[in-house]
Amino acid sequence: MKKTNLIQIVSVIFFGLSIYAASAQQTILSSRLPVQGRAFSSAPRFHRVDTTKYRNLPPAVKKLYTHSAGLFTSFKSNTTKLSIAWETVDAELGNNATPIMSRGFDVYVKESDGWHFAGVARPDLDSAISTSTMVEHMENTEKEFLLYFPLYKELVDFKLLIDEGASFEPITQSFDKKVVVYGSSIVHGASASRPGLAYPAKLSRKLNANVVNLGVSGSARMEPAVADMLNDIDAPDLIVMDCVPNSSPQQVADRTFAFVQRLRQAHPNVPILLIESITRQVGNYNMQRKQRLADQNANFRKEYERLLAAGYKNLHYIATDHLIGDDTEGTVDGTHPTDVGFERMVDIIQPKMESILKTGKAEL
Template sequence: MTAHNGVGDSAHTEMSNADRSQRGGTSRHASVEPYLTGCAWPPGQGAVYPRADPRDFSRLPIDTWGTATVPVGVRLEFSGAARAVQIAYRTKTADLGYRGDGAGTFFAAYQGEKFISYADAMLGDGMAVLDLAEADESLPVTVYLPEGMKPEIVSLRATQGELLPAPKQPRWICYGDSIAEGWSASEPALSWPAIAGRVHGLDVVNLGYAGAARGEIVSAEQIAALDPPAVISVNHGTNCWTRIPHSATMMMAGMDAFLRVVREGHPGVPIVVCSPVLRPDAEETRNKLGATLEDLREAIEDVVVSRRERGDRDLYLVRGGGVLRAEHLADGIHPGDEGHRIMARAFGDPIAERVTRE
């Protein structure tokens, strides 16, 4: 593919004060914007690529907003012919928390399921150079960020060629908990939403909130206020078992209310609910309110079936209980790489089947 009017050797410009956003003192280079995907909200409240609405952050639980400041799933996508791409960036932290290196310590280029190249990231200002010699010029390239380091992309520059923003893909809003966020995949590109997004050509907006995502109505309202996506998925429940215990009755009422709010904002948009995958220590263990994870899973599934029976034919259920086995869980709770690959098929395939494509 011969590219034109894109980012080339002569198109590299530095960030100026005039480029800085007025929201929260964050900044985003104007020339980078067309290449960024996975972003649903503008910068604000100190987050360059927030995964919740920064104008409404004060109504969210603090754990939800905290993880929403990590740019999970935000990536660069481009087409064109270039020998390499130079990515100027700055990172805010080297503290990767529970995820460790799996939170991302390098930039990685992929085309579909094919890995192309990577470049290590450093704390502070840096330049990552990704070799694109093995890339297929006829296909878009996706570059995953060292998201755990909270990077900001300052500029892009092609080497021996030019880059174009990749064609826009149908948008997928993926709401969930730490498993949707990518725990414990070995790198951001190997989370199940990332894999499914690449395989099916979807612009996944990852709203996986680790330790949070309990079906808060604020999150439902924020999703409902977005421009209509091609598909929405909902995959939470584990944190309703123990972190903030729910009874089965609470789970049913909360899920019904969450879906009602999202549906009011997006009539006709397919919504796929994926009930929780296996968690051995929770399946038959009762929480403080007497519910096992099996009880909560059944409550979620009953709500979806009931809402379909009441007329929401754009609502779909994927039962998660039998998707994974204990050996697929890296720490007894979160899937490892093989588990994420399995989920990308078990959850990602039916989500992609429901996509509204123009």
């Protein structure tokens, strides 16, 4: 018998035994819980986009939109222990990502001053099937939980395990605004340490906005089919384009104007915020990478100014300056932000978003 098959069999047995061992607990099937954070309610349950509907999306983009990045669920319970059993399509891990971010969950509890981190689900490193206790020994008072799904995997299914006899109430979060963020791996969540620390998730909690994560790692290149898909999103209050990192300088020059022009066909008055690529620290000493970044951002700025000159309104812009700090220690690999890098991004992006969402126009 092949080693991989043996591992799968052992994992299935372990998964079953884990559920059996938790027989003193209630099992809450995922079907009882609402899934939020999706652009379209018609998408498959744990997918961000129904890729069978958008046939013209590039193949890589289609696959990435099966990842559950940015999706979450909420519920109330007085359980003292919260565990989870789940399955992803495979157990592969990236070389610049934590297993918890890629294939795990994290959970928050709502307090009077906002959401507080409560625990994580650590995935099995060898099997696509995992079980994990996220938090235990809690007080048996009713709490409101916010559970973020894995960022970099297609989620097959999950079950919650709570105390026998504990209360349980699925809830749907109410938001003041809807923000759609299209972008690269940085939007997708690389390299946050856990799902709730990706910058769209952080902004959602801080702004009480439904921030829809449409990041596609390595594949945000402003194709017309992507603009058409974004045009089908109902009633966004703000569209964010953080897609410069994946586009070559020439693609930025060739596609930015047309992409915004296409978005305006369906969203003529929705504010659009264009964000330059973060200063990739891999270019600190690699002069070729440094020049590429400079050309990408310079071309993005030129296209933004060309759009303004052409009469397009309600366009807003954030330059790369200070986005991940100035100490060269804001990334995990010279390209993708750490949690510190993401926090620095939020410190700059949040006030701009707040201003736009409040008035429809950013303060100068």
